[in-house]
Amino acid sequence: MAKTIAYIRASTDKQDLNNQKLEIFEFAKKNKLEVDDFIQMTISSRKTSKERRIDEMLSVLDDADTLIVTELSRLGRSTAEVIGLVNELIKKQVRVIAIKQNLDMKQHDMNSKIMITLFSLFAELERDLISLRTKEALASKKRQGIQLGKPKGTIQKSKFDKDAEKIIELLALGLSVRKIANFLGYSNHIGLNTYVRKRELRNASIGMSG
CATH class of the missing domain: 3.40.50.1390 (Resolvase, N-terminal catalytic domain)
Structure with a gap:
């Protein structure tokens, strides 16, 4: 049945x-x-x-x-x-x-x-667009001499470190911290917001969004 x-x-x-x-x-x-x-x-x-x-x-x-x-x-x-x-x-x-x-x-x-x-x-178009936008954003950042990855001066490790570059890219694309947390599978967007603020990732993303 x-x-x-x-x-x-x-x-x-x-x-x-x-x-x-x-x-x-x-x-x-x-x-x-x-x-x-x-x-x-x-x-x-x-x-x-x-x-x-x-x-x-x-x-x-x-x-x-x-x-x-x-x-x-x-x-x-x-x-x-x-x-x-x-x-x-x-x-x-x-x-x-x-x-x-x-x-x-x-x-x-x-x-x-x-x-x-x-x-x-x-689905195919989505993959191509994400790949293209990511490559263009990274290329723009490198041209401006911005160092990719974790900002210097980080004192302690964080569970978000492994996704630092992805977080910067998503911030540059205009996503909110809450949406980024959901996209990356993190349940605590408040913790991610603290991480973004302390690591000054928004500043790092500015060059990528230009």
């Missing part, structure tokens, strides 16, 4: 999980669907697919089953990863519903095939 599985994920906010669950219940009721089970995680997107229970989700979904998510971004760390997973599910003849995007994808549905193709193109 075909079943309907809902996958919900949030970094640390349990309220977000509850909101996702409520949204899925309301959608299911409106569309006369019955959710048989929830696979939920409160974990960083930077974890492995096993830790995010993606492998578990794939193992329980069979032909003619339905997967519901509030939005496609819950399924992966990047557009490319999301598209790869959706393609895998469609090949298994699993119906994929993304509520916020108003998508209902099935294997033999032409609209679904068109949407997947478009998303794949967007």
Whole structure:
């Protein structure tokens, strides 16, 4: 018998999980669907697919089953990863519903095939743009003689050190510290904000945004 599985994920906010669950219940009721089970995680997107229970989700979904998510971004760390997973599910003849995007994808549905193709193109474009912007920003910084990496004078090590260059790049692109924390999988954006301030990373990012 075909079943309907809902996958919900949030970094640390349990309220977000509850909101996702409520949204899925309301959608299911409106569309006369019955959710048989929830696979939920409160974990960083930077974890492995096993830790995010993606492998578990794939193992329980069979032909003619339905997967519901509030939005496609819950399924992966990047557009490319999301598209790869959706393609895998469609090949298994699993119906994929993304509520916020108003998508209902099935294997033999032409609209679904068109949407997947478009998303794949967007994923490739996203990778190219990020790579280009990063290279241009780093080149601009080097031309101005700005030293990449941790500012001098750092007294103690920090868990954020390994992502220092990435943080500078994202600041230069105009992302807020909160968004950077979410993007890099850190639960405490306040700690990251302190790190950015003490290391004066905003100053380092100015040259990259010019």
